[in-house]
Amino acid sequence: MTAGPGGHSFSxxxxxxxxxxxxxxxxxxCIAENRQRYVDELVRFLxxxxxxxxxxxxxxxxxAAEFLRAEMERLGMKAxxxxxxxxxxxxGEWLEAGPGAPTVLVYGHYDVQPVDPLELWTSPPxxxxxxxxxxxxxxxxxxxxxxxxxxxxxxxxRLAGRPPVNMKMLVEGEEEVGSxxxxxxxxxxxxxxxxxxxxxxxTSSRS
Numbered sequence: 149m150t151a152g153p154g155g156h157s158f159s160x161x162x163x164x165x166x167x168x169x170x171x172x173x174x175x176x177x178c179i180a181e182n183r184q185r186y187v188d189e190l191v192r193f194l195x196x197x198x199x200x201x202x203x204x205x206x207x208x209x210x211x212a213a214e215f216l217r218a219e220m221e222r223l224g225m226k227a228x229x230x231x232x233x234x235x236x237x238x239x240g241e242w243l244e245a246g247p248g249a250p251t252v253l254v255y256g257h258y259d260v261q262p263v264d265p266l267e268l269w270t271s272p273p274x275x276x277x278x279x280x281x282x283x284x285x286x287x288x289x290x291x292x293x294x295x296x297x298x299x300x301x302x303x304x305x306r307l308a309g310r311p312p313v314n315m316k317m318l319v320e321g322e323e324e325v326g327s328x329x330x331x332x333x334x335x336x337x338x339x340x341x342x343x344x345x346x347x348x349x350x351t352s353s354r355s
Contacts, residue, residue: 158224158306175304182304187283189219190296194276194285200235200259200325209235209321212258216240216295216319223303225315232329235259235321242302242315251314256295257323260287295319 179186198212199205213229213236220227220240227240238258243251263273263286271277276285283293298317305311320330 158222173308175301175308178304178307179300182300182307186296186300187278189300190283190288190293191276191285193292193296194283194287195274197274198259198287198321199262200322201262206235209259213238213321216258219299220317223299223306225317230333232322232333234325234329237321237330237333238317238319240315240317242311245311245314249313251316254298254315254317256298256317256319257291257321258287258295258319259321259324260290260292261324291323 193212193215196212196215197205197208200209216238217227217229217240220238223242224244225240225242227238230237230239263269266273271284273286276283276288278284287293302311302315320327322329
C-alpha cells in the first residue's frame with residue numbers, strides 16, 4: 149500500500165479497491181462522489197509556485213515533482229522522479245490491464261509561467277479560489293489542472309474496478325521554458341527501454 153496527497157490508498161493489484169459483494173459502480177459515479185476531494189487536492193497542487201524560469205523557485209519545482217510522484221504511487225502506479233540537467237521529470241506507469249490491452253501515454257507539465265503583473269489578478273495567483281464553479285489560480289488551466297484531471301480519471305477507474313487500459317504518465321517541469329531536457333531524456337529512456345531507475349527524490353542539477 150502507498151500513501152500520498154489524496155484519499156484511498158491502493159495496493160499494487162488492480163481491482164481490489166472494492167469488495168466483490170458490492171454492486172458495480174462506474175467511474176462517473178466515483179468522480180461525482182469524490183468531486184470535492186478532487187478539487188481540494190488540485191488546490192493544494194496549485195498552491196505550489198512551480199515557476200520554472202526563476203531560480204528562486206527551484207525548491208518549489210522539487211516540491212511539485214514530489215507531490216506528483218506521491219500521488220501516482222498512492223494510485224498504485226510505479227513512479228519516480230528523474231533528474232535532468234534542469235528541472236526533474238516525473239514518470240509513472242500502471243500496466244496491470246495486461247499486455248493485450250492498449251496503453252495510454254499522457255504528457256503534461258507541472259511548471260507554470262511567472263505571475264506578473266500581480267495587479268491584474270483578481271485573487272492571488274498561488275491562493276486558488278473557486279468562483280462560479282471554476283478554479284482560479286496559476287496553473288489551473290495550463291497545465292496542472294489537466295494533469296490532475298488525468299490522474300483523477302485513472303483513480304475513478306481504479307475505484308470502480310480495473311481500468312480497461314494500461315497507463316503511462318510523463319510530467320515534465322520545463323514546458324514553459326522550452327523543454328530543452330525532454331528530448332535527451334526520452335532518447336536515453338528509449339535506448340534503455342524505460343528501465344532507467346528513478347530516484348525517490350530530485351536533486352539540483354504542454355500538454
